[in-house]
Amino acid sequence: MAVIEPVPSESRQAQKERTRQAILAAALELSQTQGFAQISLRQVSRHAGIVPTAFYRHFESMDQLGLALVEQSFSALRRMIRDAQRDPQVFDNIIDAAADVLVEAVKQSKAHFAFVARERVGGSEEVRRAIKHELDLFVSELAVVLARLPNIENWSSDDVQMVSRLFVRNMVSNAEEVVEMPDGRPDLEEQIKEGARRQMRLIVIGFRDWES
Amino acid sequence: MAVIEPVPSESRQAQKERTRQAILAAALELSQTQGFAQISLRQVSRHAGIVPTAFYRHFESMDQLGLALVEQSFSALRRMIRDAQRDPQVFDNIIDAAADVLVEAVKQSKAHFAFVARERVGGSEEVRRAIKHELDLFVSELAVVLARLPNIENWSSDDVQMVSRLFVRNMVSNAEEVVEMPDGRPDLEEQIKEGARRQMRLIVIGFRDWES
DNA sequence: TATTTGAGTGTACGCATGTTCACTCATTTC
DNA sequence: GAAATGAGTGAACATGCGTACACTCAAATA
Incomplete structure (x- = not known):
């Protein structure tokens, strides 16, 4: 129960923004235990x-709050993919890099990922549609990144899109697992990471052999 | 709003069972639009x-009703896998058969699949745990079936278990898609089926090449 | 046939909810 | 410095909720 005390030096606009953030944070925290819809x-x-x-x-309304949380969550996701692109490791080993980035990002913004994972299927019609839209967008964005990678640059764009979709689907599944992960078990983290790596390798290998 | 009229010839026990089923049906129907938890x-x-x-x-309580719905849903799923095993087509083409069975089963028990897909992540703690447990069980059961198949019979049991997990994960994802499928678009159905087929092929091919 | 059982009824309760309205009073605008 | 603005207040409301309790009356039991 974070009470927002007025800070004299702050402008009215800034105070309003602080309260807004307090509402978003409160909703995010409460939605962890019971789910946003309830x-x-x-x-x-x-x-x-x-x-x-x-x-x-x-x-x-609460629905509008939900949409704001969706936006906030995906901006965190976009930050993750932007950072990952700067990492030179990505070029010679997408898979390991992606697994690391995924687990790290989910751990950092655990609440946001949990929110998306839950409300993606459990939320209100409106929130669900918004999340679906953002995920579709994300698939296309990731496809652009993937297309620039060696080995992949000469694939058909349909195939790249499909790989991207499978990667995102995989990401969602693994995010669910990290989110459900009990707190005092860091050993599970490595296990999930290893699982994610194997699955991504599966996708890439399967697709390569597909082509030939 | 199905009113249950007492049927004179029915035994007391049978009447009670009818009401019970009416409650289950009502809950299932209502949970389609808003989600069971709300x-x-x-x-x-x-x-x-x-x-x-x-x-x-x-x-x-409502929680107990939820658990009963979980049970009902998974017994539908088990019926599906049992029927599929009888089908001789399974032996020479698991993948196409699995895709057909999946789409058909989801279409037949759409409401139950939708319930599981939603409450798997969006439901109450108790319902979520029950679904996770049933799904884990289902992975093991499917692994037993897969292990009997040609090409697979000489894989390590760890690998079979992993393939089974990926198949089930895939099943859940595709069930979600069928569930979200708008009613008047049967063309999407074939598209989902084709996607499911490709993904399963990916898993199998990837794993085979893994071994060698 | 007389008695017991138990599925379904109807009322009543206390409580949390979303939304309304008239309000305060510090900050911004003039 | 006076007036306007608008973020946050607090009381009030109608509504829907879960659950308790005393009840009916047909089917099951004896």
């Missing part, structure tokens, strides 16, 4: 340290 | 044509 506007407000009516100054 | 005991009762307090004659 938490109430009043619960979120209470947790954010505001009165229910003040909620409306920031979001029209 | 429907209420009163909604289910209303839909089943009974008064809320009568609900307790059949289930202790």
Whole structure:
């Protein structure tokens, strides 16, 4: 229950943004235990340290809050893929790099990934559609990155798109696993990473042999 | 809103079972639009044509109802795999057979698959655990079937288990797709089937090359 | 046939919810 | 410095919820 104390030196706009972030954080935290669809506007407000009516100054409804969380989550995902592209390791070993980046990113933004993994299938119609859209977008973005890689650069764009889809599907599955991972078991992390690596190798090998 | 009229000739036990099934059916139907976790005991009762307090004659709580639905769903899945084993086509072409069976089964018990797909990640702690357990069981059962197949019979049991896990993961993903499939688009069905086939081939080819 | 059983009823309760409205009072604008 | 703005307040409301309790009345049992 983070109460937002007014900081005198802060501008009105900045204060508003702080409250907005407090609401988003409260909703994200509460949705970890019960799922976003079953938490109430009043619960979120209470947790954010505001009165229910003040909620409306920031979001029209819980559904709008959900959409904002989707946006926030995917911007974290995009940051991850942008960072990964800078890493020179990517060029000679996409698979190991991807597994590392995935597990690291999920660990860092665990709550956001958990939110997406859950609401992707369990959320309201609107939130579900938004997540599907973002994931489709992400598949295309990843395909662009993959197409630039050696070994892959001469594949047909249809095949690259399909590999990308399989990679993302795999990412979602593995994110689910990391999210469900109990806290005191870092050994499982390596196991999941190894599993992710094997699966990606499977996809790449299978596709290469497909072509020939 | 199916009202259950008492049928004179029916035994008391049979009547009770009818009501129980009506409750299960009502919950299943309602959970399609909103997700099981966010429907209420009163909604289910209303839909089943009974008064809320009568609900307790059949289930202790909504959570118990959820577990009963999990059980019902997986018995449908088991029927599917049993039928598939009888089909002689399985021996010379597992992949095409599996794709056919999957799409057919999901279409037949669409509501049950949708329930499992959603509640697997979106449901209450208890329901989620039950589904995970059933899915793990199913992976082992499928592994037994796969191990008997030609080409596979000399693989290590670890590898068979892993292939089985990937097949089931794939099954869940494709079930999600069939479930989300709009009603008036039978062309998408063939597309999903073709995708499932390619993915399974990928897994098998990848694994075979892995071994050598 | 008389008694017991138990599936389904109807009322009543306390509680949490989403949304409304008139309000305060610090910050921004003029 | 006076007026306007708008983020946050607090009381009030109608509604739907889970559950308790005393009940009916046909089927099962004796």
